[in-house]
Amino acid sequence: MEKGEMVYEGKAKKVFRTGDPNLFIVSYKDDATAFNGAKKGTIRGKGQINNRVTNHLMRLLESKGIPTHFVRELSDTDTLVKKVSIVPLEVIVRNIAAGSLSKRLGLGEGEKLAFPVLEYCYKNDELGDPLVNEYHIRALGLAGREDLELIADYSFKINSILGEYLESVHISLIDFKLEFGKLPSGDLVLADEISPDTCRFWDTRTGEKLDKDRFRRDMGGVEDAYGEVQRRLLGE
Numbered sequence: 001m002e003k004g005e006m007v008y009e010g011k012a013k014k015v016f017r018t019g020d021p022n023l024f025i026v027s028y029k030d031d032a033t034a035f036n037g038a039k040k041g042t043i044r045g046k047g048q049i050n051n052r053v054t055n056h057l058m059r060l061l062e063s064k065g066i067p068t069h070f071v072r073e074l075s076d077t078d079t080l081v082k083k084v085s086i087v088p089l090e091v092i093v094r095n096i097a098a099g100s101l102s103k104r105l106g107l108g109e110g111e112k113l114a115f116p117v118l119e120y121c122y123k124n125d126e127l128g129d130p131l132v133n134e135y136h137i138r139a140l141g142l143a144g145r146e147d148l149e150l151i152a153d154y155s156f157k158i159n160s161i162l163g164e165y166l167e168s169v170h171i172s173l174i175d176f177k178l179e180f181g182k183l184p185s186g187d188l189v190l191a192d193e194i195s196p197d198t199c200r201f202w203d204t205r206t207g208e209k210l211d212k213d214r215f216r217r218d219m220g221g222v223e224d225a226y227g228e229v230q231r232r233l234l235g236e
């Protein structure tokens with residue numbers, strides 16, 4: 001499958017047309033940003049790692065009955081995906097308090113939540129992806145009631161599947177962000193990526209951070225942490 005015209009360039013990925021109007025190629029970059037693009041950098045090898053880790057987890061989720069946009073891995077950095085129209089929401093699932101939740105509610109990072117918490121942010125860079133609830137989403141027409149119910153249902157299932165799997169390689173799934181899209185048929189599927197850029201992964205035994213917080217917080221050892229996630233998940 002050949003790359004055609006580039007239709008979109010985001011902070012961490014490019015998207016290209018293909019000869020098939022229903023299929024796109026996603027190409028992962030080493031570029032990293034944080035704080036809505038205010039902090040910029042490069043994480044060597046990230047494109048390859050995020051592509052391969054995402055595809056590995058998408059395949060796992062598909063095998064457990066979660067529909068995704070994934071079609072086929074084309075190379076270390078490129079993947080064929082189904083064309084979707086993205087629901088403009090960042091769907092966040094949290095198991096342990098960290099990041100913006102800790103700040104907002106004054107919870108210590110690492111405090112266990114009594115049960116998983118679902119949050120939605122409106123995907124809008126100009127507004128800085130503000131937190132919204134179901135009422136905002138429905139009132140603004142960002143997603144309908146049925147889609148929203150399915151998004152919540154899939155998100156909690158994904159949390160269980162990924163949490164259990166990651167535990168087996170001694171990674172604690174603290175929180176993560178998902179994006180969903182609609183196929184031309186109207187079916188809702190999981191889209192975007194699931195990687196150390198979009199999840200908080202802590203080593204279960206040492207508590208060491210194995211994710212993008214090392215970049216956001218200038219902790220060093222970013223490449224090693226991403227490489228460690230790839231090794232644990234893909235055995236390489």
Ligand code: TMP
Binds near residue numbers: 099100175176177
């Ligand atoms: P937060 O604690 O900063 O709100 O982040 C929650 C989760 O969402 C965390 O796993 C990182 C992920 N995330 C993204 O994937 N993209 C973003 O732009 C932000 C702010 C967070």
Ligand code: ASP
Binds near residue numbers: 034036037038
């Ligand atoms: N990548 C996001 C941005 O630059 C933020 C983040 O992941 O922290 O907006």
